[in-house]
């Protein structure tokens with residue numbers, strides 16, 4: 001079985017087998033680009049390796065040895081040859097790019113003899129010994145598991161003894177000294193001499209790279225990015241080219257467009273006389289790519305041409321690694337570049353305008369969830385702020401929080417609900433959990449393509465990097481400029497769009513939507529079949545949602561209006577009333593307040609349908625907790641205040657709380673069951689709606705109220721509530737001599753409602769699927785408790801593929817939705833149907849809603865853009 005492919009035996013379509021990097025190297029080799037020759041070991045070989053208890057099979061090693069022989073033929077060099085040694089890099093490369101998460105080894109093939117040979121051959125002993133020590137260091141770290149800092153310490157010692165500060169100031173003899181010390185370190189740590197046999201070096205490196213598929217950070221990264229664990233990684237073995245042979249050489253990374261803003265302009269950076277990891281690790285801060293035009297114009301031209309060719313052939317923005325060896329350009333890898341959401345949108349829209357993509361393709365390029373990043377707040381540009389320091393604008397967005405200096409601490413504090421900014425000299429893949437937890441990242445070293453920058457952009461986190469004025473002291477946990485020192489826990493803000501750093505918290509404002517964002521969503525609107533509404537219960541949310549493209553309100557939860565602290569006492573009066581008369585008095589006080597609420601919403605939604613749900617939650621939610629009351633009453637008792645009116649009032653309250661107590665309140669006296677028992681509450685609400693509607697119509701506002709009855713399970717409930725609504729509506733219309741066109745419908749949120757939807761449809765103008773409750777009642781899982789108690793374990797163990805409260809359970813809950821729509825439309829072909837549970841703002845559930853033919857989805861205001869895009873993708 002073939003486990004090893006020469007680059008020119010593969011192509012871009014073989015990502016599953018060769019990984020993304022391998023497939024791209026193959027494609028580029030075949031397109032005639034200057035790619036150093038090499039071969040790819042397949043992901044299948046990686047999976048075999050894990051099945052085989054992490055042993056590399058003889059069969060595989062045979063194919064590897066053959067591939068090496070072939071490489072030797074093509075390059076005219078030989079692995080381990082003392083005068084003309086072949087050197088290779090060994091890199092991971094999974095199907096989906098996982099930057100920096102797995103291991104890499106460079107300069108493999110060096111040993112005492114070949115290093116001397118390379119020195120001789122190139123006439124550059126400094127270069128040869130620097131390369132050798134890099135190899136020992138990487139091999140020691142990756143294969144032998146010796147901690148990185150131990151090598152760094154040795155270099156520091158040697159530099160100190162020589163009285164120099166920078167690596168380039170060390171000469172060949174210094175590096176030889178470093179090499180000796182490295183070897184001693186390895187002997188001490190492993191009990192063995194440093195490995196001299198190149199084939200054995202290669203074997204152990206392949207082993208290490210395969211194993212790194214399962215290191216902790218790779219696992220976290222996969223989990224975060226929903227990459228399956230069983231894909232495995234390929235390994236690419238490639239002839240080394242050297243960017244560190246002198247000032248005619250260099251290495252760099254470039255993006256075909258700006259990954260931060262999406263601007264169409266070559267973007268990247270390079271370092272002269274350096275190897276690849278110097279750029280990526282952020283150890284030296286590189287120069288902008290434009291400067292290459294000055295130092296090597298011919299190479300720059302060639303690079304630009306290659307970038308254009310690659311972008312056109314992949315139809316996507318590319319992230320390209322290159323090396324210049326003695327004025328020869330080599331392309332080491334290309335991949336789709338990670339980018340901010342802002343950039344992703346601009347690139348997709350521009351590529352459609354340029355004719356590289358169709359509009360449909362452009363729409364499919366954006367993950368709907370990403371749009372969330374565009375809606376984040378940013379620093380108020382009108383605030384007069386004093387910039388404390390300035391670095392590179394690596395990933396836009398603003399962040400404020402307490403300073404923390406390590407990733408574990410960032411994670412721990414975030415778990416306690418604190419907001420933190422992670423401040424580091426540079427970040428490494430080991431910091432990934434801290435980056436995930438932090439609001440933003442600030443580094444003092446490293447460029448726009450450093451690890452921190454790339455990872456932050458991928459996550460949509462604010463990041464400022466390469467802020468070199470900052471002195472970060474990890475031991476004492478301080479960050480200092482010339483005159484000011486901040487400590488762990490102090491507040492700091494960063495603006496990843498400008499690179500500015502501020503002391504303390506700063507004022508933020510709502511985001512504006514870029515023209516490209518608007519354009520993309522306009523294309524989405526042309527494609528989608530589903531309408532998009534919003535769940536909103538106040539005018540400002542309603543306005544926000546409309547700005548974001550909502551076409552109406554799909555759920556106005558009127559209980560949120562009751563929760564206002566100023567209104568709660570009146571609501572409590574209503575609940576505590578002993579007689580209907582008393583209750584009516586309290587309701588009469590609530591009426592004008594509710595009416596004003598509805599007016600505000602109708603005005604904000606002028607011309608759009610507004611779906612208002614009558615009161616739904618169990619009444620005890622508006623009363624104090626029994627425990628709190630008991631404490632207060634006991635206090636009054638021990639202070640001898642039992643005769644006071646306050647005491648009597650509290651005691652009354654407690655009686656009522658006890659009386660309203662239910663064992664299963666979510667299955668108890670709530671929803672339309674309230675309207676059945678206390679019709680006066682629903683009457684008041686309907687009166688408020690219609691009075692508001694009448695006043696709005698008089699002011700020229702176009703209103704389309706839809707009155708929604710919650711938690712119906714039997715047609716008789718809806719029948720009665722409908723009569724109630726119609727009676728009140730008729731009465732107000734008669735009094736005001738005005739016609740209001742309205743609809744009466746129901747939520748479908750218990751299985752019986754879905755199963756008897758044909759009967760219910762006879763009394764309903766619309767159905768709105770309340771999939772929060774429908775999930776709760778279908779599974780019999782409490783929506784308030786399940787998650788923390790057992791649901792997460794169900795998901796971890798694969799009992800359920802995902803949390804059904806987040807993404808709809810197609811087989812059960814979804815099936816009930818399907819039945820509900822079908823039966824409802826049998827009786828009433830034009831029956832309007834929508835969804836207003838949380839699922840209405842979730843991509844996969846929206847896809848489902850499209851498939852079952854709902855008319856609309858409704859979601860919270862900030863998810864409206866997501867829903868517009870997801871609905872379009874469902875229709876493409």
Ligand code: PEP
Nearest residue numbers: 749770771772773836837
């Ligand atoms: C639902 O149950 O899905 C719903 C939208 O209503 P609520 O979340 O208010 O119970």
Ligand code: MG
Nearest residue numbers: 749770772773
């Ligand atoms: Mg509900």
